[in-house]
Amino acid sequence: MDNRTLNIGLIGVGRIGKVHAEHLAYRIPRARLAAVSDVNLEAAAALGAKLGVGRVEADHRALLADPALDAVVICSPTDLHAPMIEESAAAGKHIFCEKPVARTLGEIDRSLDAVARAGVKLQIGFNRRFDANFARVRRAISSGEIGEPHLLHIVSRDPGPPPIEYVRVSGGMFLDMTIHDFDMARFLIGEEVEEVFAAGAVRVDPAIGAAGDLDTALVTLKFAGGALGVIDNSRRAVYGYDQRVEVLGSAGGAAVANNHPNTAVISDAASVHRDLPLNFFMDRYLDSFLTEMAAFVDAVLDGAPIPVTGEDGRAAVALGIAARRSHDENRPVRLDEIKA
Amino acid sequence: MDNRTLNIGLIGVGRIGKVHAEHLAYRIPRARLAAVSDVNLEAAAALGAKLGVGRVEADHRALLADPALDAVVICSPTDLHAPMIEESAAAGKHIFCEKPVARTLGEIDRSLDAVARAGVKLQIGFNRRFDANFARVRRAISSGEIGEPHLLHIVSRDPGPPPIEYVRVSGGMFLDMTIHDFDMARFLIGEEVEEVFAAGAVRVDPAIGAAGDLDTALVTLKFAGGALGVIDNSRRAVYGYDQRVEVLGSAGGAAVANNHPNTAVISDAASVHRDLPLNFFMDRYLDSFLTEMAAFVDAVLDGAPIPVTGEDGRAAVALGIAARRSHDENRPVRLDEIKA
């Protein structure tokens, strides 16, 4: 591996895999998408042809065995993340893996051990950290612009719930949806969360409750440094994808609004109005997917620290588990109660 | 008493008393400010002279004994509210009383009993209900415009903490400051709160902690109908008085921004900026003080229901007590645990 180009194999050509593949092929000059694999070989071949990728495989192990590849991007289903991380590390490949790493801390710890032993780099796909809005809020905190953080509020609401079949296998709202917000909370404040209290409800669809899950929640966070936070989740905001954060600090506050498809404001005889916010996570966060991948490529090539580590991936899962326990037992749960 | 003019005596001519007096004298056509009293007779006399009030007394009992007065407005220190309500009720006067009614449920219950026995009307001074912003959000809920409420967020932050001497006798942040937000939560959602969980911190000034109080808090609320809410309090937002609410409902969301002294936006080489929000509660809420008093006068003269009842006053105090217990014991507290 020279330090000018990272040769990458991508595993799994589903929705997010396609996005990463296109970015790697065309929009990240220091990356070369050298191979793709998918158990659906036809899908892999189609993508490979479209993007001019030299190698297409059904079995990801063919990629891991290829000495020409420096790194892999894992976009397989969640339950394959941890074993693939282990295999990739064993093969000496640097790894970008979609979130969540796994749904149990045991699996995560095993894969992180493998990464550590192999001495490879691992980045977890918490793309929202790379969103221009949230990055600006982080900068407001890390630069001291708004002083010490006192209060954090994260609003994270989907435009509508996923299919009930998905809900049943999702691992629950806290691990499926709130996990992004747990990572965002740690990212923004720059501290660990020591205790959570989760209040949950079924307000959107009784079928979600019947499946043992929640669709509405408020999760209170106590940070190690003394700040407090709350995450506000709903599976359905009829006006669209609602993704905002707000921080109060000792020297000021920072808040971000939603992104809209345009800035036009229409005033008529009834109201002053504008079009709804971007409704689909791929529209809302497209830039951040490009930025995170470019950051991964740069970090590996330049030997720089990885911006979202495996430990970050683990911490978010631990918070999800703690939140569910807090809700089930209706009490605050300390993170040091959560063991692998 | 005819139904065209309400003859009113005002007790206590401190800051808020002066505001009510001026409104009654000049800006509420159906009210007549007929008498004022204050233990500081000089202050009462000065105000009376300025506003052309016929009767000025040091002792409020002189007002209660005056058969020409239909109603009293109680603006005395908090610990006198409950006994004065009892005396005024016994004298057959309708009553407008500043919040909080008292700091213990026992005192409140005694005064509400007196009001009930006397058959007079009692309105509590939760003026924020009459603010145009919050009233619009309430209307969005009560009219069905945004459907069933799912999530409520109240931001209520002071520009700076009160003097530490005041903190020591204030009854604590939950009864002194959050009490407004407890009332706002009940008002907006139109339901009782069944359980609270309060996370508190000392982030603004260690002296507040040394005095046994908090200056930063997140209070989670569970409403009887299943909605969830959170109140976000700080004793110091350096950018000014921060008073906002936001509700997510099944059919939409409603949110209010702060009030600013003007709408001007200045763009220079450094940023796009505007002047800070109104910094002082009297500027921010002045209109609501006028509106609440006009509503009281109308309700008494027209025999209409009082918009903010004694029971509302009691419920907010019960929530404050529950929140403090929740914080002290670090557990959710049900409201039915809170007894007089």
Add this chain to the structure above:
Amino acid sequence: MDNRTLNIGLIGVGRIGKVHAEHLAYRIPRARLAAVSDVNLEAAAALGAKLGVGRVEADHRALLADPALDAVVICSPTDLHAPMIEESAAAGKHIFCEKPVARTLGEIDRSLDAVARAGVKLQIGFNRRFDANFARVRRAISSGEIGEPHLLHIVSRDPGPPPIEYVRVSGGMFLDMTIHDFDMARFLIGEEVEEVFAAGAVRVDPAIGAAGDLDTALVTLKFAGGALGVIDNSRRAVYGYDQRVEVLGSAGGAAVANNHPNTAVISDAASVHRDLPLNFFMDRYLDSFLTEMAAFVDAVLDGAPIPVTGEDGRAAVALGIAARRSHDENRPVRLDEIKA
């Protein structure tokens, strides 16, 4: 006249007269409303009774003859302004007069001469200068905050046209409506306008055109110092009263938005919207009427300069006349072409 209280007689108790009377009676401590007159004596008496005014007259000359009065506030119909200024000046009264002073420069010059000879003070009721939004923009310019002015844009649109009977006697849109904006332009930039070019149209109602007037216009202004400006007028903005200005300066820009009845933003499945701006000039500009009158009282009592002079009143009328000529002749018109 002592320097603590200004004794005022108010002439004309129509809509704007009532507003000024109430402010003088109750809300301007240094003013005393000592007398009111109206040819409709019944209306004058009703207002006098309501506000506790000692003297009520049908004939304004009774007020002018009253040595107890220091000043008069002239709220009569426009065609009486100039003669009443002359009479009041001759009687030695300080004068606050509603705009416009008159519709011809000849009348204005005669009345300003009378004022000058008598040595009394005269303030013209260009209340918008005292609006918090516009005052903030003026401050951005006068303080140097945005540098030297380059471009000015004034949007001034009514929610709907006046009755066609009014249009016929109004003096035309430039003298009836744009006159406020001409004053605003001079006030904001702090310079005289040397040339105007008026493009007008009939877009709202053909009846307005049939009456010889316009309902839509763009008036380009060239200021003495080199800045350019444009006034954008319409007799009907269906979304309400639209009153905004924007200035580009060498060091920045300043812009004001409309005032709304509340800050609530509602998001539903169709749009993100808020209530329409304040629709009625009395709601939009109420505070400015109070502030301008308090400024008049202070200026007279303290011997300070009058904030809106008779010359300001004259200049706005000259601009209106120039704009009409520009439109009629479809050419730029210099202000030095406009003679009395």
Add this chain to the structure above:
Amino acid sequence: MDNRTLNIGLIGVGRIGKVHAEHLAYRIPRARLAAVSDVNLEAAAALGAKLGVGRVEADHRALLADPALDAVVICSPTDLHAPMIEESAAAGKHIFCEKPVARTLGEIDRSLDAVARAGVKLQIGFNRRFDANFARVRRAISSGEIGEPHLLHIVSRDPGPPPIEYVRVSGGMFLDMTIHDFDMARFLIGEEVEEVFAAGAVRVDPAIGAAGDLDTALVTLKFAGGALGVIDNSRRAVYGYDQRVEVLGSAGGAAVANNHPNTAVISDAASVHRDLPLNFFMDRYLDSFLTEMAAFVDAVLDGAPIPVTGEDGRAAVALGIAARRSHDENRPVRLDEIKA
């Protein structure tokens, strides 16, 4: 030419040429960038290598002679646009050409004649029509959402003036900068402009005046259907690239705000502020360059009407010429005065 892929040769690999080339190579699936040319062969070769383009030439005529190419994209200097359009048309290529077509109507008419004779398609690069903000305003008008247009306001201000050497050869502000706004005016209102009045000034830099040009202008437009408009230009808005439009219609208004790099609002002890708008036209309008080119490819392949025609290119130049004449002669100029 099949109707699935358009084989394109790109002429001129300067700043805008590179943007178009990258879009054609990677982001427009129905286009294939088959060749590039530039008199600077080295630059052409570097771009060709980066994008994997098969053919690289110094002389654009080699592209025109290549039967495998269906269309050309002309990104050469302005004075070469018209002759290259003629040559390309003669070679039977469809043409996308950057604006302006030329600086004289004679040249434009000759090139449009050539296009007509050859029966090829020609699109002019007025990319702003494809910007999401302006497109939304156009939709508000064309759909009838805001009724008949009455007043248009276009704000178009650069963050800073170009180098004075550029100013000298630019053709003047009206042809170099305002030309975009003339096209925007015609696009938004959907009508021709019949008369202009241009007020110009030198406010930003005396050197611009010394070069015979302006840096500040207000151009009044009278549309064929009776609407009025004004374009507000400055060569320097210190807060960044200011690109806004606003339309008042009979049934409502539509206005767009600037685009900012993020939505974060920071509140500190001094102000409530946000980061400056996007400062560089390439950041501000990047999406529109992609969208216009995709629209060209679609129109050619599908035999659909071209969205921005050669006549549109001509009309904008005619308006620029009329505006300059209006300014020089200080009078309104009718478009029918402007002859080739």
